[in-house]
Structures are given as C-alpha cells and as structure tokens.
Amino acid sequence: MLPTLTGLIIVVAIMLFTITFYFASEEISDDQQASLDGLKRDLSYLTQDTTRQLADLAANDIIINALVDVEQRDNYLPMFFRSLNLTQARDVSFALYDFSGALVIQKNWPEQLPSTLEQAWRPITLVESESYYSITEYGVLFSVPVLLNEMAEGALVMYVASLQPLLRPYPRLTEQVVTDGNNTVLFSSDLSFVEQGKLRFTQHTTQFLVGSDSFGDLKLYSISSFTSAFSSIRWLALVILAMIVGTLLINLHIISITAKQAQDTLTGLYDDIIRRVRNEEKPVSDSVPLEVLELSKIRTSFDELLTNLTEMSLSNEQFSNVIDSMGDMLLVVDNSQTVLLCNRQFDALCDTYGEGHDATIARLITKLHGKSKGELKYTDSKGEASRILWRVQPLLDENNVEKGKIYVGADVTEQKALESRIKILTSAIDEATVSIVISDIKSEGQPVIYANGAFADLTGYSREEILGGNCAMLQGKETESSSVFGLKTAIRNRIPVETTLLNYRKDGTSFFNNLILTPIQIDGEVTHYIGIQQDVTKKLQAERYLQEAKIKAEESARMKSGFLASMSHEIRTPIHGISGILQLLEKTPLNNDQQHYVSLANYSVESLSHIVNDILDFSKIEAGQMQVEAHPFSLIEEINQLENQYRLLCEQKGLSLLFNNQFPTGLRVLGDAVRYRQILTNLLGNAVKFTETGTISVTTNIVESANDQLLLRCDVKDTGIGIAREKQPGIFAVFTQEDLSTTRKFGGTGLGLSICKQLCSLMGGDISLESQKGIGSTFSFYIQLERAPEEQSNGQQNTDQVSSIKTGKLKILVVEDNEINQTIVKEHLTTHKAISAMSGVEALEALNKFKPTFDVILMDCLMPEMDGFEATRRIRNGEAGARYENVPIIALTANAMKGDREACFAAGMNDYLSKPFDVDDLLDKIEYWASVKKVPADHAS
Structure with missing residues (x-):
C-alpha cells in the first residue's frame, strides 16, 4: 500500500501545484493588462483633457483680445499668464504666438525649443488652424490655435520638458514604462528601477514578467518581478512537500506498529494453543501486550474454544458448533491444500459470492501465497462488493513442523467505509479556509482539544500553543464585555450562539472575529463545543464604507436636486420675462414685418422652453423624481x-x-x-x-x-x-x-x-x-x-358652473421681486386693479394697510427678506387679518421640480402656475378662483 499511497499523494500534489500555478499566472497577466489599460486611459485623459483645457483658454476673450488689442494687452496679459496652471507638473511652460509665429508672451518658456518640436507644431496650428500635441524624448508639447472668424490669429502653446512629471501622480498596479519608437524611455514609474536611456528587456527576462501595448507611436510596458509575482506559489510548494513527507512517515509508523502488534498477537496465540495442548502453565508477564482489535477478538475466541475443549472435553460436534459461532471466517488446509476445517461463515462466503469452495480456496491460497495477511474483494450477483481481511498462520504439529495453513477472515467493509469517511471529514476540516476549534466543556478550564490549520493563519498561534488552552487568550482590553458575557451564558445554558467581537492575534494586531459556537451532544449530553471563526474586519469596513457612500450619494442627490431647482428658477425667470414682453407686444398695433418678428421670437422662446423642460424632465427621470x-x-x-x-x-x-x-x-x-x-x-x-x-x-x-x-x-x-x-x-x-x-x-x-x-x-x-x-x-x-x-x-359640470359666473373688475395683489415680471403681470391685468409688493414683508404690510379687500393674491415663491411660502403661512395664520385667512393665493414661480407644487399647497396656496406661463392661463386661474370665492354654496358643493 505504501508505494501506491505515495504515488497518489505525489500526483495530487502535482495537480494542486499545476492548478495554482495556472491561476497565479492568469492573475498576474490580468494585473499587467489592467495596468496597461490604466496607463492608456491616463495618456488618453492627459492628451485629450489638456488639449481641451488649452483650447478653452485659447477661446478666452483675454487671449483673443491680446492678439487684436496690441496696445492694451500688456496691462492684463502678464497677470493672466502667471495664473495659468493646467497640470500637477511643476516646470510647465506656456507661450502665446501671433499669426506670424512671433512670441507675444511666455511663462517659464525655454530660450529655444528642440528643432523637431519647433518645426512640427507651427504649420499645423498656425497654418491649418488645428490643435497639435507631441510626446517625444524632446518633451511634451500641446498647441491650439487662437481663432478669430475661424482663422488662426495666433497659437497658445504649452511645453513640459518630460512626460515623467505628468504621469507621476497617477496610481500604479505594476511598474510602468513608456518608450518612443526608438525604445527611448519617456516615463518610468520607478526611476530606480528603469532609468532614462535605452531599455533592454532581454537582460531582465529571468527576473521580470513584461507585458506590452501601444498608444499611438508610444510603446507601453508593465513590469512585474518574477520573484514577487510567484511568491504565493513558493509557500504552497513547501506545504505540499511537507504534507507528502508527513503522510509517508505517519503511514510507515502505522504500518510498523500494526505489523508488530499482529506478530505479537499471533505469536502469543500460537504459544497459548501449544501450552494448553501440553497442559503447561502460562508464564507470568508484567507487560500487557497491545493487540490489534481484530486479532484480539480471534485470540479471545480461540481462548474460549481451547478452554471449553480442555475443561469440558467437548465432542467434535460441540467443537464444530463453537467454530461456527465465530464471527470471523475460518479455513484450515494442509500442505497439499486439502481442507481440514472450515466454519459456517466460510461456507456462507462461498455461497454468497458464487465462486464455490474449490475456486474460493484456490483464489485465497494463490493471492496470499508467501504473505501473512491480505485483503480480497468479493462481488455478489447484485454487484455489491465486500472486503475481507485474511490473516495467515502456519499449522504446526507437536514437533513444530508446519503441516498446513490457518486462514482467518474478517469482513472489514464497513470499517473501511467508516475509516474513509473519517479521513475525508478530518481532511476537510484540516483544509478548511475558516478557523475551526473544538473545546471540551466537561473538563476544567474548557480546554481546546482540536484546532485546524486555518486557526493558526487567523490568530498567529500554532496548534501546540492553543491545544489545552482556551480561546479567551484572543480577548483584549477593548473586547466588549457584553459579548463575552453572552458567550459564557450560551455555553452555560448549552445553546448555540453567534456573535462578532474584537479579538487580538499573537502579534497584537486586532481583528473582528465572527464566532459561531455549536454544541456537540454525545448520548444526549452536551460534552463539546465546535467553534467556527472568521475574520470579518474587511466586511465590516466595507459595510461602513457602503453606508458612508450611501450617505454621500444621498447628499449628492440632494445637492443635485437643489442645483436643478435653482437652475430651473434662474432660467425660467428670464424666459418668462421675454415671453411676457412678447405677449404684451402682440397686443400692440404692429405691421406685418413686426408681427412676423414677434412670431419668430415667440417660436424661439417656445423652443428654448422646450429644451429647458426636456433637460429638467431628463434630470427628474435620472434622479427617480419623475412621477405620473x-x-x-x-x-x-x-x-x-x-x-x-x-x-x-x-x-x-x-x-x-x-x-x-x-x-x-x-x-x-x-x-x-x-x-x-x-x-x-x-x-x-x-x-x-x-x-x-x-x-x-x-x-x-x-x-x-x-x-x-x-x-x-x-x-x-x-x-x-x-x-x-x-x-x-x-x-x-x-x-x-x-x-x-x-x-x-x-x-x-x-x-x-x-x-x-x-x-x-x-x-x-x-x-x-x-x-x-x-x-x-x-x-x-x-x-x-x-x-x-x-x-x-361627469364631475366637470360643477367647475363649468363656477367658471361661468362673471367676476367683474378684481383687486389683485402681485407679490414679485423681479421688476420685469412685475411689470408683465400688471400689464396683463389692466382690466383689473393690481398693486405690487417686492417681498413677503411688503405683502403683509399692504394687506394690513389697504382698506379695500384684495380678491386674489399672486405670490412668487423665492424672494428676499421673506419668501412666498412663509408669507402664505402667515396670511393663513391671520397676521394679515381675518378677512385674508381664506383669500385665494396663486403661486407664480419659476420652480418646476418635483415637490415644488406640493410645497406650494403645503404652505396654504390654492393653485400653482409655473413660469413662463401663458397670459390666458393666468387670467383663467384668476377668474376661476375669484368666482369660487363668490359662488353660492349649492354650486360650490
């Protein structure tokens, strides 16, 4: 078994190492590609963003006026140039040239540019009026035309002597190098690693892993140290080697002990049989032989058999019954392979597996020839297999001459399955990635009796240091006492528990430990606890980061909503002014050309309103604020x-x-x-x-x-x-x-x-x-x-009835801080009497000062001193007198975001009209609410 087991272990180790090597290589390749992609993004952002910012500066009125107004430019241009700062690099040069290529002004400009750059940018920017950039060994140069009537009247040029300071601030996954077409280093993320000059990667192929890509004429490299890249595999190889050596030594030891026990047991058995046959007394021995369980059973059975034969003089039939009562199979043959004795269990083996006595005996003798023991596999007609462990002893006569063989077989099928299962479970627990410990809670101090390898990885304590000890050694001064008390209470009550508490490793570093304790019952009594431990520090940090990110996102959404509301108000207010003036203009006598011009202006206002509404609607949808x-x-x-x-x-x-x-x-x-x-x-x-x-x-x-x-x-x-x-x-x-x-x-x-x-x-x-x-x-x-x-x-009838009531000339208070909007509204209300107020404070004063009662109030929402919301609430609370507590108030506001209408109604306003509005809509709402106030009770219902 030892060579087979050794070969199997080596094959599994090679497979594990190969798989780990493959995935490590893939991870290194992915890191290098990600590093190259990030470098390309950095270069793309650098060229595009710098060109765009430089073009924005070239379009600045100060730059354009400097090329036109030659006499005044010295008054402001130097100050403007001193403020230029487009990159994080320190030594950045700027220059402004006129259309002839003459230098107008400069900031940190070198006395003379490299001729290659000087000859390259001028024809493109000054002649063709196009932007230009160059990244070479002579430096980085950007030039954009200063356009006047689509023609280049000059050029704004930015120059940095090296690419190094422009790319240095960006984060790096690996060491990065940028070279030009001549393999000259333009940028190195670590100057001590790769210096300026010619780059020769062939000198580093045994020490570094290199990935490459291109960006225009530039060559990009990602460099990783071979030693650091595959350091994760080095320790794995050592672990696998240690496993192989340890497994071989353990198996050699087990085989040696088992063989020695089997030899001692069989020898003792043989000696006992001889002594009993000769009626000799058994010698007294101080040592107790250590016997294999199966052989011990055989020994006991033979002891009982010989005792019965000696003391009771059993007959052959009685002896046969005793042999048949054995749980193991017994076969005795002489040197000519003639069967001298076999028990019923051996007969059942021959019948069950359909081989017959002769075939079974021949196979057994052939397989175990020259061996002291061996395991044979038998398969029945249903395909079910059993494993029989046979032990062989010589059959000796009185002169110790071998006359045959004694074969004793034990069915070890269930034992093998149980051993395999135990081995699998033990291996699974040992190789588990989470820390597992088992404590004996029946013993004093509740010592740890088992800890897997992951426990040492998690805590830094070896198995030897924790065995016999207690996991309380992981606790420290900042460990929450309430969590520890909860653990002790759960163990005392013999119930499972899960908690997260602050623990400390052997080196003193802290970590958050997610601990799951599960009781183990033996014969209905909890005797042990199994503890599963896992470091959840990063998880808790991630949850905290996610919570902070959520708060920031919500704050960003609130700021965006506020910005959109402000922009809506600021854009709609002037649009309303233009629209209102045009509506007033339409009511005046106009000739055909003037009417045409007004219609074109109205069309432009409608187009602008449509664009603003589209942008605001899109923003509402994007923010999830749009509702139907x-x-x-x-x-x-x-x-x-x-x-x-x-x-x-x-x-x-x-x-x-x-x-x-x-x-x-x-x-x-x-x-x-x-x-x-x-x-x-x-x-x-x-x-x-x-x-x-x-x-x-x-x-x-x-x-x-x-x-x-x-x-x-x-x-x-x-x-x-x-x-x-x-x-x-x-x-x-x-x-x-x-x-x-x-x-x-x-x-x-x-x-x-x-x-x-x-x-x-x-x-x-x-x-x-x-x-x-x-x-x-x-x-x-x-x-x-x-x-x-x-x-x-059918519910529209009541509204129509109310609207049909004539209101006559009304007294209207217009609360508006914008004088243009105020003029527009009052001009539209020439058929009524309109009085204006610039803020909520003036509105309250007007309501309290004028004796005639106003029929309707037109209220702007955003005003200085006191806004329309606060003014409306005070009017409803009676600060303007009881006669105005239910006066119709119509909001006239440029706010058109979600919640603006609801905010107006919540403040106590009756209706809402967003700017820019149509004069007919305004008059309809005034007529409607004035008529609602005057309508009879049966109509109003």
Whole structure:
C-alpha cells in the first residue's frame, strides 16, 4: 500500500501545484493588462483633457483680445499668464504666438525649443488652424490655435520638458514604462528601477514578467518581478512537500506498529494453543501486550474454544458448533491444500459470492501465497462488493513442523467505509479556509482539544500553543464585555450562539472575529463545543464604507436636486420675462414685418422652453423624481388639440396630416394627460421637423381588458428622412441623434426620444421604431390606462358652473421681486386693479394697510427678506387679518421640480402656475378662483 499511497499523494500534489500555478499566472497577466489599460486611459485623459483645457483658454476673450488689442494687452496679459496652471507638473511652460509665429508672451518658456518640436507644431496650428500635441524624448508639447472668424490669429502653446512629471501622480498596479519608437524611455514609474536611456528587456527576462501595448507611436510596458509575482506559489510548494513527507512517515509508523502488534498477537496465540495442548502453565508477564482489535477478538475466541475443549472435553460436534459461532471466517488446509476445517461463515462466503469452495480456496491460497495477511474483494450477483481481511498462520504439529495453513477472515467493509469517511471529514476540516476549534466543556478550564490549520493563519498561534488552552487568550482590553458575557451564558445554558467581537492575534494586531459556537451532544449530553471563526474586519469596513457612500450619494442627490431647482428658477425667470414682453407686444398695433418678428421670437422662446423642460424632465427621470398622475380626461379632446396645433405647421410646410382614431369618441380615461400629450407632442414635432414632403399620419386605438384596464397604442408615421438601420438601436439613448449633421440642420438636444421611452415605461408601456433611410419612420408606443369612473366623467359640470359666473373688475395683489415680471403681470391685468409688493414683508404690510379687500393674491415663491411660502403661512395664520385667512393665493414661480407644487399647497396656496406661463392661463386661474370665492354654496358643493 505504501508505494501506491505515495504515488497518489505525489500526483495530487502535482495537480494542486499545476492548478495554482495556472491561476497565479492568469492573475498576474490580468494585473499587467489592467495596468496597461490604466496607463492608456491616463495618456488618453492627459492628451485629450489638456488639449481641451488649452483650447478653452485659447477661446478666452483675454487671449483673443491680446492678439487684436496690441496696445492694451500688456496691462492684463502678464497677470493672466502667471495664473495659468493646467497640470500637477511643476516646470510647465506656456507661450502665446501671433499669426506670424512671433512670441507675444511666455511663462517659464525655454530660450529655444528642440528643432523637431519647433518645426512640427507651427504649420499645423498656425497654418491649418488645428490643435497639435507631441510626446517625444524632446518633451511634451500641446498647441491650439487662437481663432478669430475661424482663422488662426495666433497659437497658445504649452511645453513640459518630460512626460515623467505628468504621469507621476497617477496610481500604479505594476511598474510602468513608456518608450518612443526608438525604445527611448519617456516615463518610468520607478526611476530606480528603469532609468532614462535605452531599455533592454532581454537582460531582465529571468527576473521580470513584461507585458506590452501601444498608444499611438508610444510603446507601453508593465513590469512585474518574477520573484514577487510567484511568491504565493513558493509557500504552497513547501506545504505540499511537507504534507507528502508527513503522510509517508505517519503511514510507515502505522504500518510498523500494526505489523508488530499482529506478530505479537499471533505469536502469543500460537504459544497459548501449544501450552494448553501440553497442559503447561502460562508464564507470568508484567507487560500487557497491545493487540490489534481484530486479532484480539480471534485470540479471545480461540481462548474460549481451547478452554471449553480442555475443561469440558467437548465432542467434535460441540467443537464444530463453537467454530461456527465465530464471527470471523475460518479455513484450515494442509500442505497439499486439502481442507481440514472450515466454519459456517466460510461456507456462507462461498455461497454468497458464487465462486464455490474449490475456486474460493484456490483464489485465497494463490493471492496470499508467501504473505501473512491480505485483503480480497468479493462481488455478489447484485454487484455489491465486500472486503475481507485474511490473516495467515502456519499449522504446526507437536514437533513444530508446519503441516498446513490457518486462514482467518474478517469482513472489514464497513470499517473501511467508516475509516474513509473519517479521513475525508478530518481532511476537510484540516483544509478548511475558516478557523475551526473544538473545546471540551466537561473538563476544567474548557480546554481546546482540536484546532485546524486555518486557526493558526487567523490568530498567529500554532496548534501546540492553543491545544489545552482556551480561546479567551484572543480577548483584549477593548473586547466588549457584553459579548463575552453572552458567550459564557450560551455555553452555560448549552445553546448555540453567534456573535462578532474584537479579538487580538499573537502579534497584537486586532481583528473582528465572527464566532459561531455549536454544541456537540454525545448520548444526549452536551460534552463539546465546535467553534467556527472568521475574520470579518474587511466586511465590516466595507459595510461602513457602503453606508458612508450611501450617505454621500444621498447628499449628492440632494445637492443635485437643489442645483436643478435653482437652475430651473434662474432660467425660467428670464424666459418668462421675454415671453411676457412678447405677449404684451402682440397686443400692440404692429405691421406685418413686426408681427412676423414677434412670431419668430415667440417660436424661439417656445423652443428654448422646450429644451429647458426636456433637460429638467431628463434630470427628474435620472434622479427617480419623475412621477405620473392619474386624472380623468377626454382622449379625443387631447388628440383634437394636438391636431389643431400641428395642422397649421404641416400646411406651412405643404404636408398632409391625418388622424385615425379607432375608439369611441366619448371615451374618458384615467391617466396622466400631460405626460401622454408630452409623448405625442415629441413624436409629432420630430415628424414635422424631419419631413419635407408627403404625409404624417397618427393612428390611435384602444384595447380593453378585464377590470376596466385599457391599453392605448399609437403609431406616428411620416415620410421623412428616415433613420439608418445601424443607428436605430441607440436612437432612444440620451443625447443621441442619427449623426452630427442632423443636429446642425434640424437642432434639438437628443433628449426627446429618451424622455418618451422613460415616460412610456413609467406608464406601464414601451416605445419602438421601424424606419428606412430616405423612406420614412414609424414610431409606435403603448401605455396603460383605466376607464374613468362615471362620477369622475361627469364631475366637470360643477367647475363649468363656477367658471361661468362673471367676476367683474378684481383687486389683485402681485407679490414679485423681479421688476420685469412685475411689470408683465400688471400689464396683463389692466382690466383689473393690481398693486405690487417686492417681498413677503411688503405683502403683509399692504394687506394690513389697504382698506379695500384684495380678491386674489399672486405670490412668487423665492424672494428676499421673506419668501412666498412663509408669507402664505402667515396670511393663513391671520397676521394679515381675518378677512385674508381664506383669500385665494396663486403661486407664480419659476420652480418646476418635483415637490415644488406640493410645497406650494403645503404652505396654504390654492393653485400653482409655473413660469413662463401663458397670459390666458393666468387670467383663467384668476377668474376661476375669484368666482369660487363668490359662488353660492349649492354650486360650490
């Protein structure tokens, strides 16, 4: 068995080493490739970002004016140049040249550039008006043209004498080297490792692992030390060698002891048989022989047999019964292989495995010829195998002459299976990657009786140091006493427990130990505890980092939301001013040209508003703030409004506009009419924009399912420019149009279709495209709606009744801090009496000062001193008097983000109108709320 076992161990060790070597090589290769990819990204970022920043500086008015205003540039240009700092490198030079190549101003500029660089950048930047960069052994140079009317009036040049300081700040996975086409080192992450000059990797092939890649004309290298790269395998080889040697020594020792015990047992058995036959007394011995269990059973059986034969003079039949009662198989043959004696168990063996006596005996004698023992395998008719361990002793006569052989067989099938299972379990526990210890809680001090190899790796204590000791040695001054008390309580109550506590290694370093204690019961009594330990320090740190990252992300989202709200307010306020002035201008007498100019301005304002709304909608969707509402609306009314809106545009371009509605005209649905109209408006707007001749058709149908659920499908088909097949997969992506020429010719942000797809998804639907280049496109979308309840379908009557009441001339307080917006609103309210206030403080003073009662208050939200929210709350609390506690307050605000409307209502405002607004919407809301205040009780209900 020893050679076989040794060979098996060696084969397994070679396999383990080969697999580990393979994965270590793969990991090294991955690290080097990752290092090269990172270096390429750093170079790409360096060239692109530096060129972009330099181009931004070249477009600065200070630089451009310096080339035009020659007399004044000395007053400001030197200060501007002293402030230039685009990289983390210290010795960076900047220079500004005019169109003739003459130096205008410089910062740290060398007296003379290398001729190679001087000759390279001038024709490209000054003549061709193109940006240029160069990374060579002469240094790193970037040049961008200073453009005036698309022509280069000069050049802004940045020069660094070496690539080394530009790449030094970036982190490195491995040592990195950058060379040019002549193999000259331009950058080295470790100058002590590779110096400037010619790089010869052939001198280092036995010491280093080298990976390479290219970036333009540059050659990139990733270098790893062979010794450090494969250090992880070195200790594994030592461990495997130690396992092989240890296993061989243990097996040799076991075999030697077993053979000696078997020899002593059989010799003693033989001597006892001879003494009993000769009626000799057994000699007294102080030593107790150590016997193998199986042989001990044989010895006991033979002792009982001989005792019975001697004392009771058993007959041959009685002797045969005793032999048959043995658990083991017995066979005695003489030198001619004639059977002298066999018991019933041996007969059963021959019958069970179908070999017959003669074949079984012949096989047994052949296999064990010249051996003292041997194991044979027997297989029955069902294919089930058994293993029989045979021991052989000589049959001697009175003169110690061998007359034959005695064969004793024991069935060791279950024993072998149990030994194999125990060996597998022991090996699995020893090789486990988590620390496992077993403590004897019945003994004093609850000592550790077993610890696997992972315990030593985790704690630094060897097995010898922990065996007989206690895991309390891992505790320290900062270990929580409550956790230790919980462990002791669980052990005292004999229950399992899991906890995490701070422990200390042998070298004093601390770690968080996740400890699982499980009781082990023997005969119904808990006698031991098995403990599984694992270092969860990194896990806890990761959880803490994730929590901190989550807090930062939430803070970032709040800052982004606040920024978007501020930008919305700042952009919408001037747009509202322009829109309001144009609406006022339209009401004045204008000639045809003026009307045309006003209409063009209105169109531009609408386009700008559309772009702003698209960007804000996209930001809401991206931040997860976009929500859809569910209100009853008439589908045919929405479609008719869009048809009226776009029919005039189509007629102006000579296009046919067709609507095909395949649903009942009186159908009212429950959904978000604004978002539905936004989707269809985007698709119709694109169809009109990209179609020069032909037809635009809109087909809408409704499919009804159970529970009043409706599926609305709409197809918008045009005969426009179409979209190439290869461009279609990304057409719904953010900021995507078919190509740049489309953007230049037709305009747009590239957000419309992306917003449409997101809105469809929010309403339980989707959008798709079918298109052919030059033939046309069909955009199809579907959304989920519900049939509006009957009471909601008829609920519009009360509002109409209220709106029909004439309000007459109203007294209106306009609270607005922007004078332009204030003027616009008051001009629109010339049919009413309007008084303005610049802040919430002035509004409260006006309400308390004027005796006439204001009918409606138009309230801006963001104002100095006191904003509209605080002013509204004070009005509702009675600070303006009881007569204004229920006065209609309409918010006029440039805030259009999620929650702005709700914030207005929460403050006590009655309605909300975002800037820029249409004058008709403003007048409608004023009339409505003034009429609600005056409507009779039966109408208001």
